[in-house]
Amino acid sequence: MNVLIVYAHPEPRSLNGALRDFAVQRLEAAGHHVQVSDLYAMQWKATVDAHDSLVHDADAPFNPSLDSKQAFERGQQSPDIAREQEKLRWADTVILQFPLWWFSMPAIMKGWIDRVYAYGFAYGVGEHSDARWGLRYGEGSMAGKRAMLVVTTGGWDSHYSPRGINGPIDDVLFPIQHGMLFYPGFDVLPPHVMYRTGRTDAARFDQMTRQLGERLDTLATTPPIAFRRQNDGQYEIPALTLKDAIAPGKTGFAAHVD
Numbered sequence: 001m002n003v004l005i006v007y008a009h010p011e012p013r014s015l016n017g018a019l020r021d022f023a024v025q026r027l028e029a030a031g032h033h034v035q036v037s038d039l040y041a042m043q044w045k046a047t048v049d050a051h052d053s054l055v056h057d058a059d060a061p062f063n064p065s066l067d068s069k070q071a072f073e074r075g076q077q078s079p080d081i082a083r084e085q086e087k088l089r090w091a092d093t094v095i096l097q098f099p100l101w102w103f104s105m106p107a108i109m110k111g112w113i114d115r116v117y118a119y120g121f122a123y124g125v126g127e128h129s130d131a132r133w134g135l136r137y138g139e140g141s142m143a144g145k146r147a148m149l150v151v152t153t154g155g156w157d158s159h160y161s162p163r164g165i166n167g168p169i170d171d172v173l174f175p176i177q178h179g180m181l182f183y184p185g186f187d188v189l190p191p192h193v194m195y196r197t198g199r200t201d202a203a204r205f206d207q208m209t210r211q212l213g214e215r216l217d218t219l220a221t222t223p224p225i226a227f228r229r230q231n232d233g234q235y236e237i238p239a240l241t242l243k244d245a246i247a248p249g250k251t252g253f254a255a256h257v258d
Helices: 015-029 064-074 079-090 107-116 169-182 202-217 230-234
Strands: 002-007 033-038 093-099 146-152 192-194
Touching: 002 015, 002 079, 015 033, 015 093, 015 146, 015 202, 033 079, 079 107, 093 169, 146 169, 192 202
Parallel strands: 002 033, 002 093, 093 146, 146 192
Antiparallel strands: none
């Protein structure tokens, strides 16, 4: 299996750095092929701008979606964007590893999504009609691939429990898992979240790596989150609201999981 780890932490000697190194070693020992996009080490440019296209008319207003579409179609994307897209095409499984900062991924990783997910590559694909509304939410360019989040947080697991002050962890991660991964077609595995990481000693690290190793060993067999697919008849098109008979009484994020 080809595994791409997209990794965001500024300190290679951090807990996240040690967990990344462990993951690479574990996967390679099992016979998998691994590539790592270490965003801070790569000095990844996080901002979307006109320089993402090799040929931009300086006299024309910058339109992020249109410029992205034209650059992708014409093979005129910035080389760093094109390289990351090739890694995604190569990968069977993608792991996004990051510390939870202010209830989301670090900005540099969001910038990777913003720039690499070009129009025509990760969105804006497929027919839009009264029967289908594009290839997305279970379909698209990443269909047939798997993805998983590996997340560290200083908060306790109880803080992210169903009645915890921070909200349920599945709700916190929903925009990433459902929006950034399921939208372009990935089968999204349940996240691997490590809590209370600010007090990690040797025994705790051993426990972390043991549990992470178990998840890595089952990447190919773990059932994905049962997100509802957009074009499978459960949503009204083009309104894209759940039909009345689907998940009656449920609203919000939970309604979109079968």
